[in-house]
Structure formats: C-alpha cells, structure tokens
Amino acid sequence: MLTLPDFKEKRILVVHAEYGQDNLLQLTNDNIRFVRDGKVVNQMSCHSILAVFIIGDMSITTNLIKKLISHGVSVFFLNHNLKTTATAMAEAEGNYLLRQRQYSATADLKIATNIVGNKIESQEAVLTKYEKSYDARVFNRAKALLKTVKDKEQLLGIEGSVGKTYFQSLFADIGWVRRAPQTKEDIANLLLDIGYTYLFNYCDALLRLFGFDTYKGYYHQLFFQRKSLVCDIMEPIRPIIDCQLLKSFHLKQIKEKDFVFKNGKFEFKEGFKTSKIYSSIFLEAINRCREDIYSYILDFYHYSMDDIKYKFPYYKI
Numbered sequence: 001m002l003t004l005p006d007f008k009e010k011r012i013l014v015v016h017a018e019y020g021q022d023n024l025l026q027l028t029n030d031n032i033r034f035v036r037d038g039k040v041v042n043q044m045s046c047h048s049i050l051a052v053f054i055i056g057d058m059s060i061t062t063n064l065i066k067k068l069i070s071h072g073v074s075v076f077f078l079n080h081n082l083k084t085t086a087t088a089m090a091e092a093e094g095n096y097l098l099r100q101r102q103y104s105a106t107a108d109l110k111i112a113t114n115i116v117g118n119k120i121e122s123q124e125a126v127l128t129k130y131e132k133s134y135d136a137r138v139f140n141r142a143k144a145l146l147k148t149v150k151d152k153e154q155l156l157g158i159e160g161s162v163g164k165t166y167f168q169s170l171f172a173d174i175g176w177v178r179r180a181p182q183t184k185e186d187i188a189n190l191l192l193d194i195g196y197t198y199l200f201n202y203c204d205a206l207l208r209l210f211g212f213d214t215y216k217g218y219y220h221q222l223f224f225q226r227k228s229l230v231c232d233i234m235e236p237i238r239p240i241i242d243c244q245l246l247k248s249f250h251l252k253q254i255k256e257k258d259f260v261f262k263n264g265k266f267e268f269k270e271g272f273k274t275s276k277i278y279s280s281i282f283l284e285a286i287n288r289c290r291e292d293i294y295s296y297i298l299d300f301y302h303y304s305m306d307d308i309k310y311k312f313p314y315y316k317i
Contacts, residue, residue, distance in 0.1 A: 007050070007290070007291070007294050008291065009047075009048055010048060010049065010050035010290075011044075011048055011049060011050065011287070012049075012050060012051050012052075012053065012202070012283055012286070012287055013032070013044060013049050013051070013052045013053070014052075014053045014055065014276075014279060014280070014283060015034055015052065015053070015054050015055065015058065016055045016056060016272055016276045017054070017055065017056030017057050017058040017272075018036070018056070018272065019056075019271070019272070021036055021037050022035075022036065022037050022038070022059075023035075023036055023056070023057070023058040023059065024036075024058065024059045024060070024061075025054070025058060025059070025060040025061070025064055026060075026061045026063075026064055027046075027061060027063045027064040027067050028043065030045060030046050030047065030067070031043045031044060031045055031046065032044055032045075032046055032049065032052070032064060032068070046067055046068060046071045046073065047071060049068070049071070049073050050072075050073065050074075050205065050290075051073060051074045051075070051076065051201070051202065051205045052068065052073060052074070052075045052076070053076045053078060053198070053201075053279075053283075054075065054076065054077050054078065055078045055079075055080060055082065055272065055275070055276065055279065056078075056079070056080050056272055060075075065088055068088070068090070069088065069089075069090045071090075072090045072209055073090055074087065074088065074089045074090045074201075074204075074205040074208065075087065075088040075089075076201050080268070080271045080272045080275055082194045082197065082275055082278075082279060083197070084197060084201060087201075089204070089205070089208055090205070090208065090209065091208035091209065091211065092208070092209055092210060092211035095210070095211025097305070098210070098211045098212065098301070098304060098305060099211070099212075099213050099216075101304055101305060102212065102213055102216045102229075102304065103213075103216065105218065105304075107307070108152075108218045108219075109149070109151065109152065109155075111218040111219070111232075111312070112152055112155055112218050112219035112232070113146055113149055113155060114312045115218070115219050115232055115233075115235050115236065116146065116155055116158065116159050116219070116235070117143070117146050118235070118236035118314055118315055119159065119235040119236045119238070120139060120142055120143065120146075120158075120159070120162050121236075121314075122236045122237075122238075122239045122315065122316075122317045123139075123162065123163075123166040123239060124136075124139050124166075125239075125316075125317045126166075126170065126239045126242060126243055126317055127166065127169055127170060129243075129317075130170070130243075130246065132169045132170055132172070133169065133172075134165060134166070134169035135165055135169075138161060138162055138165045139162060139165075142158045142161065142162045145158050146158065152219065155219070163179065164178075164179075167179050167242075170242060170246060171188060171245075171246065174188060174246070174249050176188060179192070181193060183265065184265035184266045184267065185264075185265065185266070186266060187254065187256070187259050187266055188245065190259070190265075190266045190267070191245055191248075191254070191278060191282075192241060192242070192245060194278060194279070194282060195241035195244065195245065195282040195285070196234075196238065196241055198279070198282050198283055198286060199234055199237060199238065199240065199241055199282075199286055200227075200230055200231075200234055202286055202290075202293070203230050203233050203234045203237070203293070203297070204227060204230045206293065206294060206297045207229060207230060207233065207297060210297065210298070210301045212229060212301075212304075213229070214227045214228075214229045214230050215227055215228060215229065216228065216229055217229040217230075217231060217232040218232055219231075219232045219235070220232055233296075233297065233300065236296075236314075236315040237289075237293060237296070237315055239317050240285055240286065240289050240317070241282060241285065243285070243317075244281060244282055244285035248281055253281060254278075257269070258270070258274040258277070258278075259274075292315070292316075293315075296313050296314075296315045297313075299311075299313035300313045
C-alpha cells in the first residue's frame, strides 16, 4: 500500500502534445522522457510520479507504459478539449478482502448519507470562508432531514436543494445562472467540468492503488461502466475546484477572449494553447490538497475494512 511519506514525494505530470509536431514519451533509465521532433524537452523519474495526464495525440512506448504501471502510476489520455478518451490504470491487485467487504456491504444508505452530509458541510464552510451571503435555513433544514432520510431519492433531493443555493451564493458576482454539467453553456460550467474531471481521475487513481473496485459505489446509481465509487468519494472534495474557479475569476486568470461559443457551447478558442493554461490552474489546486485527499481515502479504506473500529471519514475543506 502507498504510505503517506511515499505519497508526499509523488507529483502529477501533465504533458501537452502540440499540433504538427512529433511528440513521443519513452523510457530511459527509469525516467520518463518527453521528446519533441527528435529533441529531448524534459524528463522525470518514474519513482516521483503518481499520475500522468497526456493531452493531445502522442506516441508512447510499451516499455514506458509497463514501467509506469509497475510503479503504481496511472496514465490518462485526454483530447485538447480535456475530455478523457482512454486510460492505463495502475491498481493493487488481489485485495479480495476489501472487495468482499465492498460487495457484501448492506449500509449503502448510511454511507451515502454520510457522504452527502460531508459535502453539505464542505459547501457551507466555503461560503463562510469567502464571506458569502446565503440562506442558512436551507443548510439547517438539509442537515435536519439527513437525520431521518429514508431513501436515496430523498437524499438526492436534499443534495440538489443545497447545491442550488450554494452555487448561486458562491458565484453570485460572476454572473452565475445555473449548474449544468457537460452542457458547456457558459464559461464557468465548462471550467467546472474540466476541474471535476481532473479531480475524478485523481481520486480514481488513488482508490485503485488501495485495491477498491471503483465501479461499486454506495450513493451513485450502479450501471455499466460508471465508476460510482469515484463519484461518491469526490463529492465532499468538489469544493476544491469551486474555490479555485472563484479565485481564478477574482485574479483575472479567466479571460473571455480565451473562449468561443460554437454550435451551442463554449470551447477554447485556440485549442491546446489555452486549454493547457486552464489545466494547470486546476491541477495545481488538486496538488496543493493532495495530502488531505490521500488521508481521506486512506481513512475510507480503513472504514471499509472495519466499520466498527474506524469512523466514517470526514473531508475538511
């Protein structure tokens, strides 16, 4: 299992492939080497990497993929719009006791309620941190309802009502309309989708290193090829991305000229030239919180193995 001292030395590596150039990732003496048009651009030790995000079309050697997987490094392939197109995932194989506990769990509603409760606490903490005006009655009512929640449909309703108030309050000064996942109907929603995608992949990589089956969750509905456990685990952590988006707007890092509205949705005006700028913003935010995320998932692992000895984990923003 990956320990915290080892984890502290790990980093996220992002490699951007530029149009019209020969981009190659290869293995050289336990280093991952980036070569562009036959010239070495940079290299990094495989031992110091947790995950690799490859953006755009790039050649990668099979020896490198095998080496990365053997070091517990997951590889994510994204297009220039930052949508994940493929993965090569590292995971702890053979942890059958953990998966047996996952598959035989009967406290789905209890776990789901704890996840939503933690998310609501995180959202309110963010609003308080940024001194945002909000209707506290919505949050108080939700917390009270969580104590007597009867099913996941009711839980979804509670989460939705709080989420609407949360986003409207947090982003009131940037012209917020609504949260509309995957629609890219405005710049804020486009960037939230990107930030959440990176956070999703990061959580997926960590969960797999502990040996979890990331398709078996407790709150999000199970269906074919949906990584429901990742969706569950990242809920209380999402405000990391929300905070970074708000901060970036205030720091004028987000510029309207970088985007274009085409075919009913927003996209990056100059493709990878601008997408890599916004990628770094969110990845840096995740990297700053990486130890807290690791500890949260480690605590969830302990709880999953023994819910009598260990308390349900709580992620604190």
